Amino acid sequence: xxEAAFTPRVFSGIKPSGGLTLGNxxxxxxxxxxxxxxxxxxxxxxxxxxxITVWQDPATLADATREVAAGLLASGIDPDDSILFNQxxxxxxxxxxxxxxxxxxxxxxxxxxxxxxxAGKNTEKVSLGLYAYPAxxxxxxxxxxxxxxxxxEDQKQHVELTRDIAAKFNHDYKVDFFPLTNPVIxxxxxxxxxxxxxxxxxxxxxESDMERINMTDDADTISKKLKKxxxxxxxxxxxxxxxxxxxxxxxLVDIYAGLADMTSEAVIAEYAGAGWGRFKPALADxxxxxxxxxxxxxxxxxxxxxxxxxxxxKGAERAEAxxxxxxxxxxxxxxxxRSR
Ligand code: TYM
Numbered sequence: 001x002x003e004a005a006f007t008p009r010v011f012s013g014i015k016p017s018g019g020l021t022l023g024n025x026x027x028x029x030x031x032x033x034x035x036x037x038x039x040x041x042x043x044x045x046x047x048x049x050x051x052i053t054v055w056q057d058p059a060t061l062a063d064a065t066r067e068v069a070a071g072l073l074a075s076g077i078d079p080d081d082s083i084l085f086n087q088x089x090x091x092x093x094x095x096x097x098x099x100x101x102x103x104x105x106x107x108x109x110x111x112x113x114x115x116x117x118x119a120g121k122n123t124e125k126v127s128l129g130l131y132a133y134p135a136x137x138x139x140x141x142x143x144x145x146x147x148x149x150x151x152x153e154d155q156k157q158h159v160e161l162t163r164d165i166a167a168k169f170n171h172d173y174k175v176d177f178f179p180l181t182n183p184v185i186x187x188x189x190x191x192x193x194x195x196x197x198x199x200x201x202x203x204x205x206x207e208s209d210m211e212r213i214n215m216t217d218d219a220d221t222i223s224k225k226l227k228k229x230x231x232x233x234x235x236x237x238x239x240x241x242x243x244x245x246x247x248x249x250x251x252l253v254d255i256y257a258g259l260a261d262m263t264s265e266a267v268i269a270e271y272a273g274a275g276w277g278r279f280k281p282a283l284a285d286x287x288x289x290x291x292x293x294x295x296x297x298x299x300x301x302x303x304x305x306x307x308x309x310x311x312x313x314k315g316a317e318r319a320e321a322x323x324x325x326x327x328x329x330x331x332x333x334x335x336x337x338r339s340r
Contacts, residue, residue, distance in 0.1 A: 011146030018204035026189035027152030074297035085315030092323035159183035189258030198247030238272035
């Protein structure tokens with residue numbers, strides 16, 4: 001079997017650890033929406049089992065799972081077109097993850113930069129789950145024979161590890177069973193940076209709320225955060241090269257491009273020579289126009305959690321129908337007796 005023999009199938013996931021940010025939206029969600037359609041089967045997952053690799057308050061986790069699902073729906077994920085569900089409702093992820101724990105090598109895990117960043121000096125005290133996390137992520141993708149994985153830049157290494165796990169499994173068992181997945185890291189905003197420090201990634205957890213735009217922020221808050229975003233005193237240059245060594249300026253240009261569906265080059269061409277007094281209000285207006293309808297729709301959806309649960313259950317059933325036979329075949333390949 002060659003790569004081309006696999007059905008083109010998109011899989012991607014997002015953790016419900018805290019709320020969604022503009023980084024999640026531009027780096028992942030907006031692009032997930034764009035991949036829906038005839039070219040791919042699309043499967044999107046709220047990865048609650050990944051979230052608990054660090055402590056989550058149970059009630060907050062349940063709320064966050066529904067809120068992330070609401071954010072995906074409000075952004076344009078169509079639950080009839082895509083399969084949308086939360087990970088813990090489909091046990092195949094965990095079952096395949098165990099098999100991959102036995103395929104992946106400790107040395108590979110030791111090279112994962114995100115683990116090193118998250119664990120810091122504390123490697124002895126973090127959960128075993130945090131260390132094994134990339135094998136679960138590989139299982140998420142490969143339980144569906146996912147061929148394309150749209151993610152932000154920070155997930156590249158994990159998707160590459162997924163390829164390594166698939167290749168080693170295929171090699172060890174002399175099969176061509178798992179596809180070699182492609183990361184899809186495209187567009188102007190694959191790494192949205194912190195609004196207060198352009199050298200750090202925008203993330204859900206961070207000291208100050210002013211560092212990030214949350215998908216639940218109202219129009220005034222979005223506008224205020226962008227107008228107060230850190231910049232330098234220089235006006236915008238006329239080429240992207242001129243933004244080298246100006247990380248905060250570059251970030252705002254990339255955010256504009258991501259929101260406006262433009263390239264960063266086109267944004268620079270339009271705003272060459274503009275000062276921040278012109279660019280920031282234009283960016284704030286654009287962000288409010290694009291994000292406010294999503295946050296309004298999220299609040300509407302969140303008012304009916306039972307409906308979200310119903311949609312997730314339906315998605316989980318559809319997911320199970322794809323993953324079940326792949327898991328079954330994996331067990332057969334490995335030689336695990338399933339006699340009932
Ligand atoms: P997570 O939940 O941290 O982030 C979800 C998605 O958002 C992207 N992202 C960003 N993109 C650009 N700029 C940013 N500042 C930014 N912050 C987050 C991430 O790259 C990601 O695409 N391990 C994954 C979840 C996962 C997964 C999977 C993804 C679990 N299983 C299988 C793909 C396939 C994670 O923690 O993403």
